[in-house]
Amino acid sequence: MTREKFNQIYTxxxxxxxxxxxxxxxxSTPLSCTELQQITDDRWLACLTQKIFQCGIRWxxxxxxxxxxxxxxxxxxxxxxxxxxxxxxxxxxQDPEIIRxxxxxxxxxxxxxxxxxxxxEYGSFANMxxxxxxxxxxxxxxxxxxxxxxxxGKTGAYSLRAMGxxxxxxxxxxxxxxxxxxxxxxxxxxxxxxxxAQHAFNDWQQESGRSLTEIxxxxxxxxxDNRV
Numbered sequence: 001m002t003r004e005k006f007n008q009i010y011t012x013x014x015x016x017x018x019x020x021x022x023x024x025x026x027x028s029t030p031l032s033c034t035e036l037q038q039i040t041d042d043r044w045l046a047c048l049t050q051k052i053f054q055c056g057i058r059w060x061x062x063x064x065x066x067x068x069x070x071x072x073x074x075x076x077x078x079x080x081x082x083x084x085x086x087x088x089x090x091x092x093x094q095d096p097e098i099i100r101x102x103x104x105x106x107x108x109x110x111x112x113x114x115x116x117x118x119x120x121e122y123g124s125f126a127n128m129x130x131x132x133x134x135x136x137x138x139x140x141x142x143x144x145x146x147x148x149x150x151x152x153g154k155t156g157a158y159s160l161r162a163m164g165x166x167x168x169x170x171x172x173x174x175x176x177x178x179x180x181x182x183x184x185x186x187x188x189x190x191x192x193x194x195x196x197a198q199h200a201f202n203d204w205q206q207e208s209g210r211s212l213t214e215i216x217x218x219x220x221x222x223x224x225d226n227r228v
Contacts, residue, residue: 068097
């Protein structure tokens with residue numbers, strides 16, 4: 001199947017959303033490299049943890065508890081995370097101020113360690129993320145999956161998007177489009193599917209000059225049950 005040109009996708013999305021202006025107002029802009037570099041490591045750990053806890057339950061439930069998470073885990077200070085003994089982690093996992101899930105709580109020290117190691121190599125975790133080329137964003141997904149805990153699948157990618165890193169997402173609508181057009185024909189979280197999607201998004205980025213974030217959103221708005 002011949003891959004659609006980006007202007008065809010854009011035209012369809014604009015028609016479904018009430019015109020170019022209405023569509024543009026719905027799009028979000030990723031942060032610049034400089035802006036990303038200013039995010040402190042504790043905020044990265046907080047975001048990764050929030051996305052891990054949101055997996056499998058309503059996101060708002062986690063948001064409602066989030067002040068408790070910040071308090072119980074000392075604002076996700078990376079150095080403090082490395083000083084907490086294992087038995088204290090088990091006690092913290094029972095704290096009623098958070099969502100009590102020991103397996104998810106135990107991802108915090110592991111991911112704090114990943115962030116700490118990246119900071120040693122790159123100056124900060126934010127530097128690594130900011131300087132990672134968007135043309136290989138799936139490589140960053142793989143890094144998080146390999147070096148972190150419970151950051152495979154959608155979790156790592158959604159965390160990066162939430163923090164402002166330019167990235168496409170395998171949302172339901174985007175995945176449906178990629179499959180319908182034959183760009184992806186295997187498992188959603190396989191390397192082959194990720195690479196095929198990356199190649200397509202890189203081509204669309206060359207055509208349009210837009211960010212991966214915008215392209216991903218425009219594709220989602222061009223299909224599915226979200227017509228206005």
